[in-house]
Structures are given as C-alpha cells and as structure tokens.
Amino acid sequence: MFKNIEHYKPDLEKTMCMLGKLYADAARRRGGNVTFRALPPSDVEFYSTFDLTKYNYESDINEYAEDLSRLLAESFELRREVDDNMVPTISPVLGIGDYSAFVAGEIDFRKDTSWSKPVFENIDDWKRIPPLGTSKWYRWFLEICEAMLEISSGSGIPFMRGFFSPLDLAGALRGDMIYYDFYDEPEKLHDLLAFCADATIMFAEDIYALARKYLKDTKYGMYYLDGKINMSEDIACMISGKTYREFARPHTQRVINHFGEGHMHTHSRSLYLVKEICSMDGVVNLWLPTDPNAPRPIDHLEELIEDADGVCLAIDIDDFSEIENNLEILKKGNFSLTLPVKDIEEAKALTERFNLLEGI
Numbered sequence: 001m002f003k004n005i006e007h008y009k010p011d012l013e014k015t016m017c018m019l020g021k022l023y024a025d026a027a028r029r030r031g032g033n034v035t036f037r038a039l040p041p042s043d044v045e046f047y048s049t050f051d052l053t054k055y056n057y058e059s060d061i062n063e064y065a066e067d068l069s070r071l072l073a074e075s076f077e078l079r080r081e082v083d084d085n086m087v088p089t090i091s092p093v094l095g096i097g098d099y100s101a102f103v104a105g106e107i108d109f110r111k112d113t114s115w116s117k118p119v120f121e122n123i124d125d126w127k128r129i130p131p132l133g134t135s136k137w138y139r140w141f142l143e144i145c146e147a148m149l150e151i152s153s154g155s156g157i158p159f160m161r162g163f164f165s166p167l168d169l170a171g172a173l174r175g176d177m178i179y180y181d182f183y184d185e186p187e188k189l190h191d192l193l194a195f196c197a198d199a200t201i202m203f204a205e206d207i208y209a210l211a212r213k214y215l216k217d218t219k220y221g222m223y224y225l226d227g228k229i230n231m232s233e234d235i236a237c238m239i240s241g242k243t244y245r246e247f248a249r250p251h252t253q254r255v256i257n258h259f260g261e262g263h264m265h266t267h268s269r270s271l272y273l274v275k276e277i278c279s280m281d282g283v284v285n286l287w288l289p290t291d292p293n294a295p296r297p298i299d300h301l302e303e304l305i306e307d308a309d310g311v312c313l314a315i316d317i318d319d320f321s322e323i324e325n326n327l328e329i330l331k332k333g334n335f336s337l338t339l340p341v342k343d344i345e346e347a348k349a350l351t352e353r354f355n356l357l358e359g360i
Contacts, residue, residue, distance in 0.1 A: 001066070001069050001070060001073055001151055001152075002069065002072075002073050002076075002090075002151065002152045002154070002155035002157060003073075003077075003155060004154075004155055004156060005088060005155055005156045005157045005158075005220065006156075007080065008076040008077065008079075008080050008088045008157070009080070009087060009088060010080065010081075011083050012087070012220075015085060015087060016087070016220060016223070018033075018035060018085065019035075019085065019087070021033060022035060022312055022334055022336075023261070023284045023285065023312065025310070025334060026284040026285065026310055026311050026312045026334050027261070027282075027284050028310070029309050029310030029311075030310055031305070031310055031331065031332050031333045031334050032331055032332075032334070033312070033331075033334045033335070034323075034327065034330045034331055034334075034335050034337065034358065035084075035085040035335070035336045035337070036084050036085060036323070036336075036337050036338075036339070036350075036351060036354040036355075036358075037084045037085050037086050037336065037337070037338045037339070038082055038084050038086075038338075038339055038341050038346070038347035038348075038350055038351050039338050039339065039340045039341060039347075040078075040079065040082075040341050040342070040343055040344050040346070040347045041342075041343070042074075042075055042078045042079065042344065043075060043079065043086075045075070046068075046071035046072065046074075046075055046093075047093065047112055048112050049071060050067065050068060050071055050093060050112070051111050051112075052093075052094065052095060052109045052110065052111060052112065052113070052114060053109050053110065053111055054067075057140050057144075058136075058140070061140070061143050061144055061147050062147055064144065064147070065144060065147035065148045065150075065151055066151065068092070068093055068148070069090075069148060069151045069152060072088075072090065076088045076157075078344055079344060079347065081344075081348055082344065082347045082348050082351050083348075083351050083352070083355060084347070084351045084354070085336060087158065087220075087223075088157050088158075089157065089158045089159070089160040089224060090148055090149075090152045090157050090158070090159050090160065091148075091159065091160045091161055091162075092141070092144050092145060092148060092161070094107070094114055094141075094144075095107070095109065095110070095112075095113040095114025095115070096113065096114060096115065096116070097109070097114035097115050097116040098114070098116075098137060098141055099116070099163065099164045099168075099169070099172065100116045100164065100169055100172035100173055101116050101135070101137040102135060102137050102138040102141055102199075102203055103129070103132065103135065103138075103169070103173060103196075103199050104119045104120075104129045104130075104135055104173065105117060105118075105119040105137075105173070107137065116172055117175075118172070118173060118174055118175030118176075118177075119173055120173045120174045120175075120192075123174065123177075123181055123185050123188045123189065123192055124188060124191075126173070126191075126192055126195045132198075132199055132202055132203075133202065133206070138203070141207075142206060142207065142210060145159075145161075145207055145210055145211070146210055146214075149210065149211060149213075149214040149215070150214070153214035153215060153218075153221070156215075156218040156219060156220060156221055157221070158215075158220050158221055158222070158223045158224050158225075159211040159214075159215060159221060159222070159224070159225060160224040160225070160230070161204070161207050161225070161230070162230035162231065162232065162265070163200050163203070163204060163229065163230060163231050163232075164196075164200070164231065164232055164234075165200075165231040165232055165233045165236075165248065165251075165252045165255070165264075166193045166194075166196035166197040166200060166248070166251035166252055166255065167193060167196075167233065167235060167236055167247065167248040167251070167252070168231075168232050168233065168234050168235055168236075169196040169199065169200060170189070170192050170193055170196045171235040173192075173196075174192070178235075179238070179239075182239070182243060182247060186247075189247060190247065190250075190251075193247065193248070193250075193251040194251060196251065197251040197252075197254050197255050200229075200231075200255050201255055201258050201259075204229060204259070207225075208222075208225045208226070211225055212225075212226075224263075227259060227260035227261055228259055228260060228261045228262075228263055229255055229256060229258075229259040229260075229261070229262060229263070230263045230264075230265070231252065231255065231256075231262065231263075231264055231265070232264075232265040232266070233248065233252070233264060233265065233266045233273065233277060234265070234266065234267065236248055236266060236270070236273055236276075237266060237267050237269055237270040237273065241272050241273065241275070241276050244273065244276050245276060249276065249280065252280065253280050253281065253282075256280060256281065256282045256283065257281065257282065260282060261282055261283075261284050261285075262280065262282045262283040262284065262285075263283075263284065263285040263287075264277050264283055264285065264286045264287070265286070265287040265288075265289075266286065266287075266288060267288070267289060267291050267294070268288055268289065268290045268291050268294045268295050268296065268297055269291040269294040269295075271295055271297070271300060271303070271304070271307075274286065274288065274304055274307040274308055274313070275307035275308075278307060278308045278309055278311040279309065283311055284311060284312060285311065285312045285314060285336075286308065286311055286312070286313055286314065287314040288304075288313055288314065288315050289315075289316055290315070290316055296318075297313065297315040297316075298315060298317050298318075298322050298326065301326060301329045301330065301333075302329065304333070305329070305332050305333035308333055308334075310333065310334060311334065312333075312334040312335065312336055313333065313334070313335055313336070314335075314336040314338065315335065315336075315337060315338070316337075316338045316339070316340070317337055317338070317339050318339075319339075320339060320350050320353065320354075323337060323339075323354065323357070324357065327357065
C-alpha cells in the first residue's frame with residue numbers, strides 16, 4: 001500500500017539534514033534556523049473523511065489500519081512535489097480519548113474525534129485500578145500500532161506517537177476536580193502526577209519497542225521515537241506559571257529525562273508558558289498553535305525568542321508576507337512556520353518562494 005518514503009519525499013536527505021541541524025542547534029540553545037511547511041487541505045482532509053464510529057475496535061483492527069493507511073498514502077502522494085519541511089509519518093488516529101483510556105476508562109467516539117470521561121472520583125483512585133498495561137485500550141492500541149506497522153514497515157516511513165504530559169493525563173483521568181486538588185490535596189496530586197509520569201514512560205516504551213521490531217533496520221523509521229518524547233501541556237493553559245513550576249514541571253521533566261529530547265505542545269492563549277516549558281532540560285521543540293481570539297505568536301516574536309532561548313517554536317502564520325517582513329527577526333531564534341494554502345499548486349509555489357528566500 002505504501003511506497004518507499006523517498007517516493008513521497010524525493011528531497012528526503014536534504015530535509016532530514018535540515019531538521020537535524022535545527023534540533024541540534026536548539027539543544028545547544030543556538031538560533032539561526034527557519035523552516036517552512038505549507039498546509040494544503042489534502043494534508044488534513046483524512047481527519048474528517050475517516051469515520052471513527054465505523055469500527056469495532058475488538059474485531060476490526062485490521063480493517064481500521066488498512067483504511068487509515070490508504071488515506072495516509074493518498075495524502076502523501078498528493079504532496080510529493082512540495083519541497084518543504086514535512087516528512088511523512090505513520091500514526092494511529094483515534095481522536096483524543098485514547099490518550100488516557102490506556103490507563104483506565106472508555107472512549108466516546110464521534111465521527112471525526114473522540115473523548116474520554118474522568119474515572120478518578122477520588123484523587124487516590126489510581127491506587128485501586130487494575131495494574132497498568134491490563135486495560136483493554138492499552139492492549140488494543142498496541143494491536144492497532146502493530147497492524148499499521150505491518151502495513152507500512154517496508155516503506156521506511158517513520159512511526160510517530162504523541163502523549164499527554166503527566167498533568168494532561170491526570171486532568172483527563174481526574175476531570176475538573178484537579179483544579180481543586182492544586183489547593184486541597186497538593187501532596188496527593190504530586191503522587192497522582194508521579195503515577196501519570198510512570199504510566200506515560202511505560203506506555204511509550206511499549207509502543208517504541210513495537211515500532212523498533214518493524215523499523216530497526218530502516219534509516220529513519222525510528223526518527224521521531226528513539227531518544228525523543230512528544231507531549232502536550234494543554235491544561236497548563238488554565239494555571240499560572242508558578243503553579244506549573246510547582247506541580248507540572250518536575251513530572252514532565254522526569255519523562256523528558258527518561259527519553260532524552262522533549263518535543264512539546266501548548267497553546268498561544270498562554271504565551272507565558274513558553275518560558276516555563278522551554279526552560280526545561282532537553283526541550284528542543286514547542287508547537288505553539290494560535291487559538292481563536294488569542295495572541296498570534298508571529299506578532300510577539302522578540303518576546304518569544306527571548307523566552308524560547310533557542311528552542312524551536314513551531315507556529316502558524318496567515319500570509320507569506322509575514323515571513324518576508326520578519327525574516328531577520330525570525331533568524332534570531334529557531335522557527336518552523338506553517339502556512340495554510342488553498343491547494344497543492346499554491347503549496348509548491350510558496351515553498352519554492354521560501355527556498356529562494358532562504359537560498360535553499
């Protein structure tokens with residue numbers, strides 16, 4: 001079903017060299033790298049096309065994997081002539097519910113997303129659930145990963161998986177009560193967050209081991225897994241920087257330390273978190289999308305460059321002129337810029353324009 005990765009990314013070696021330099025410089029807190037991704041509709045259309053309610057996840061895993069893989073392959077094929085920083089990756093798509101259901105609980109599927117419901121009515125309930133790794137969604141998710149790896153392994157396309165941070169995982173399992181726990185049960189909350197860090201490490205290690213089984217002999221198949229962890233810090237947007245430092249940071253840092261590099265995610269509604277997240281050891285990338293009615297990162301470059309301290313900021317822009325007008329400022333830090341475009345032809349044209357601008 002999948003062709004070799006070089007078919008979908010003819011400029012693969014150049015792109016991987018560029019990304020290698022970007023993250024190496026970010027690790028050394030040295031700026032000077034600006035990369036570009038065009039985002040045509042075909043890059044994301046499969047999210048709305050793929051019907052998550054269609055499958056019985058106990059019996060239809062192979063059908064699910066084949067359907068999703070076909071949509072991914074079609075998406076990769078359409079953009080093969082776009083010479084930007086995007087590298088094709090394989091990853092399960094189940095909405096957001098599976099990000100916590102691997103610990104406990106059910107997933108509420110909708111056509112194009114999913115949700116989980118809090119399962120820890122009491123803050124100590126994590127001590128009373130079955131052993132980690134025995135829930136049905138822990139097992140089913142690994143089976144889904146393996147089915148996709150079996151389909152894609154001969155292509156050499158990298159496998160990828162993101163995770164909740166310990167705070168996000170605790171928030172999903174505990175629900176809104178977690179905001180009271182910061183004040184009413186601080187020590188018990190630290191215990192819950194420590195459990196969530198352990199759960200994330202164990203789950204990630206099992207996924208990585210499975211991917212390594214199929215991809216160990218490929219050049220880039222483990223690129224986004226070996227020595228790396230991708231985590232979100234979403235509910236941190238609802239707390240102060242001080243509270244983040246006290247509760248979230250120690251546990252997120254422990255997960256990063258276990259793997260090596262931290263590739264993180266938060267939102268522009270809380271730009272103060274950029275400094276908090278980027279100041280952690282090992283963080284090399286922060287995806288910082290713009291929220292509705294919230295500050296646009298491109299309008300706060302000087303502040304963000306100082307707060308990021310060399311960490312690559314992946315931000316979105318609205319118009320190519322925002323690159324041209326800010327290029328010298330952008331080069332003071334490290335940036336990956338994403339621009340939504342109307343079609344593949346515009347993606348190709350603007351990517352060529354960026355490459356000429358950068359002398360690539």
